[in-house]
Amino acid sequence: MTTVRTPARLTALAAIAALSLAACASDSNAETSADAATSGEITITDPWVKTAESGMTAAFGTLVNGTDEAVTLVAAETPASSMNELHETLSDASGGMSMSEKEGGFEIAAGESLVLEPGGNHIMLMDVAEPIEAGDEVEFTLTFADDSTFEFTADAKDYTGAQESYAPEHDMDMEMDMDASPEATADEHAGHDH
Amino acid sequence: MSRDATEPGRGLSRRGFLFGGAAAGAGAAVALGVDRALASEPRATLDATGLNGARTVDFHGAHQAGIATPIASHATYVALDLHGDTDRDALRRMMRVLSDDAARLMAGTGALADTEPELATVPAALTVTFGFGPEAVRRGGGDAAAPAWLGPLPAFDIDALEDRWSGGDVLLLVSADDAVTVAHAVRMLLKDSRSFASVRWRQDGFRRAYGSEVSGTTMRNLFGQVDGTTNPEPGTSAFDDVVWTSDPGWLAGGTSLVLRRIRLDLDVWDEVDPVARSFAVGRRISDGAPLTGTREADEPNFEATTAAGNTVISPVAHIARSRPVDPREVIFRRGYNYDVPPTGDAVSESGLLFASFQADVDAQFTPIQRRLAEGDLLNTWTTPIGSAVFAIPPGCQAGGYVGQTLLD
Numbered sequence: 001m002t003t004v005r006t007p008a009r010l011t012a013l014a015a016i017a018a019l020s021l022a023a024c025a026s027d028s029n030a031e032t033s034a035d036a037a038t039s040g041e042i043t044i045t046d047p048w049v050k051t052a053e054s055g056m057t058a059a060f061g062t063l064v065n066g067t068d069e070a071v072t073l074v075a076a077e078t079p080a081s082s083m084n085e086l087h088e089t090l091s092d093a094s095g096g097m098s099m100s101e102k103e104g105g106f107e108i109a110a111g112e113s114l115v116l117e118p119g120g121n122h123i124m125l126m127d128v129a130e131p132i133e134a135g136d137e138v139e140f141t142l143t144f145a146d147d148s149t150f151e152f153t154a155d156a157k158d159y160t161g162a163q164e165s166y167a168p169e170h171d172m173d174m175e176m177d178m179d180a181s182p183e184a185t186a187d188e189h190a191g192h193d194h
Numbered sequence: 195m196s197r198d199a200t201e202p203g204r205g206l207s208r209r210g211f212l213f214g215g216a217a218a219g220a221g222a223a224v225a226l227g228v229d230r231a232l233a234s235e236p237r238a239t240l241d242a243t244g245l246n247g248a249r250t251v252d253f254h255g256a257h258q259a260g261i262a263t264p265i266a267s268h269a270t271y272v273a274l275d276l277h278g279d280t281d282r283d284a285l286r287r288m289m290r291v292l293s294d295d296a297a298r299l300m301a302g303t304g305a306l307a308d309t310e311p312e313l314a315t316v317p318a319a320l321t322v323t324f325g326f327g328p329e330a331v332r333r334g335g336g337d338a339a340a341p342a343w344l345g346p347l348p349a350f351d352i353d354a355l356e357d358r359w360s361g362g363d364v365l366l367l368v369s370a371d372d373a374v375t376v377a378h379a380v381r382m383l384l385k386d387s388r389s390f391a392s393v394r395w396r397q398d399g400f401r402r403a404y405g406s407e408v409s410g411t412t413m414r415n416l417f418g419q420v421d422g423t424t425n426p427e428p429g430t431s432a433f434d435d436v437v438w439t440s441d442p443g444w445l446a447g448g449t450s451l452v453l454r455r456i457r458l459d460l461d462v463w464d465e466v467d468p469v470a471r472s473f474a475v476g477r478r479i480s481d482g483a484p485l486t487g488t489r490e491a492d493e494p495n496f497e498a499t500t501a502a503g504n505t506v507i508s509p510v511a512h513i514a515r516s517r518p519v520d521p522r523e524v525i526f527r528r529g530y531n532y533d534v535p536p537t538g539d540a541v542s543e544s545g546l547l548f549a550s551f552q553a554d555v556d557a558q559f560t561p562i563q564r565r566l567a568e569g570d571l572l573n574t575w576t577t578p579i580g581s582a583v584f585a586i587p588p589g590c591q592a593g594g595y596v597g598q599t600l601l602d
Contacts, residue, residue, distance in 0.1 A: 048306050051389070060307075134389045135287025157291065157307040158389055 273362025325584030359580020399530025420482030
């Protein structure tokens with residue numbers, strides 16, 4: 001389990017523990033649920049980001065609200081990309097799956113977790129300028145509805161899944177759609193083409 | 195719950211944990227040397243400790259796992275060639291990623307971004323061991339970082355080496371008591387190596403399945419020969435002296451691996467009767483006892499003579515030629531069998547993945563190999579067709595990665 005435990009509350013800008021990939025790998029995943037309700041903190045388990053030469057990619061992990069209040073994740077930032085969005089993946093009218101920006105952000109009830117995973121909810125990096133290479137450590141800052149923030153470091157991993165294929169006429173680096181129905185997803189990202 | 199196969203198993207023979215309570219009851223003496231004396235009369239006891247597949251070996255420690263830890267039934271050796279642009283920084287990133295994968299998989303959990311984490315839930319005493327060939331050490335630490343012994347072995351007359359089984363920049367050694375576990379771990383590690391390196395060769399080996407015989411039983415190779423009787427016992431100071439590098443520097447706590455793919459010509463071996471087979475080895479094929487003794491553990495008497503005045507053990511028998519001349523000439527073997535589809539008219543293509551660990555290849559391994567190349571009756575039926583030497587870095591602690599002492 002790769003968990004960043006920040007000493008601070010939501011309102012403080014938490015110091016980043018420089019995460020090492022192997023750091024907590026032998027911990028049991030079972031810890032997540034046991035800690036979740038009682039840690040008093042926001043934590044993230046197994047954060048990672050899919051490597052990318054440029055353009056678009058996505059970050060994943062399990063965000064755990066260990067506080068006793070609901071929180072709403074409204075934004076994500078990373079030095080690796082100048083534009084980022086919170087995405088959800090839903091079945092669409094065509095019978096496929098497509099992703100779109102999550103309006104209003106993700107609410108996480110007290111003690112609950114938000115799973116960010118390929119094929120599901122994720123943090124979308126829209127404009128990667130420098131290559132994100134395997135083994136890189138990429139920093140993220142999450143912002144919640146009350147303007148509090150939470151920082152974590154994600155390990156970059158090669159991953160050939162999490163492919164979002166757009167309609168063939170679209171740019172090849174628009175590659176992050178999970179979808180079974182390419183045409184259906186193009187509209188959601190028409191504005192992101194670059 | 196998984197049980198840790200190394201704590202307190204580190205240093206115990208496989209018998210230690212297959213016997214479970216029996217070994218514990220007999221006390222530490224069983225683990226530390228008396229062990230071998232008992233080898234000819236092992237008492238088989240069912241392992242009733244739970245699912246064998248749940249056993250785990252700790253990735254972290256002073257030494258890498260997969261060397262002193264109990265030997266598992268399946269092993270896959272993969273050699274990688276580094277891409278041209280894999281520099282020191284990339285090598286560091288690669289080893290961080292692979293170490294993290296190994297730590298998670300050995301604990302019985304999926305790797306980060308594992309597409310089949312369900313396959314990771316049966317660790318079956320999985321171990322992952324990393325090694326560096328000369329090119330990886332050069333890129334990681336410059337020419338001065340490479341030990342003198344790191345490179346191809348001297349050419350031996352008996353060799354018929356093929357590139358497809360030889361050399362390599364980085365070694366992945368994956369072993370477990372379950373072949374599915376090995377397959378998944380190998381694939382995960384190779385997926386995460388792809389950005390940095392390509393596969394040069396892969397060699398798969400097997401031994402008796404876990405639980406098929408008393409753990410700690412010396413393996414038989416596919417000649418039927420009891421192979422590995424005089425191995426030092428993990429957990430003893432003798433083992434530590436033989437295996438671990440004590441030189442200061444990045445390799446301290448590490449070792450070296452010599453991997454030789456030795457083809458066994460079973461079709462011709464078939465023509466050799468049991469007496470001649472035993473004569474060639476110097477031990478009885480039936481039970482591994484030296485021709486001058488009655489039990490596998492007996493010390494061979496190389497001076498004993500027959501009525502005709504010849505030594506009972508031929509001076510060119512395998513055990514006569516492989517015994518140390520200098521006391522430093524001791525190695526620790528972890529061999530596996532291989533058996534792959536034959537070509538042409540042959541009915542088998544089989545052999546031995548001869549693997550030996552030693553602190554210093556030149557001082558410990560090469561003199562033995564030289565003597566065997568000069569004269570060993572077994573050479574009639576054995577041919578080395580692959581050869582590779584790797585530096586095996588020390589282990590790492592939680593938060594670190596294998597190779598850190600070279601790459602940080």
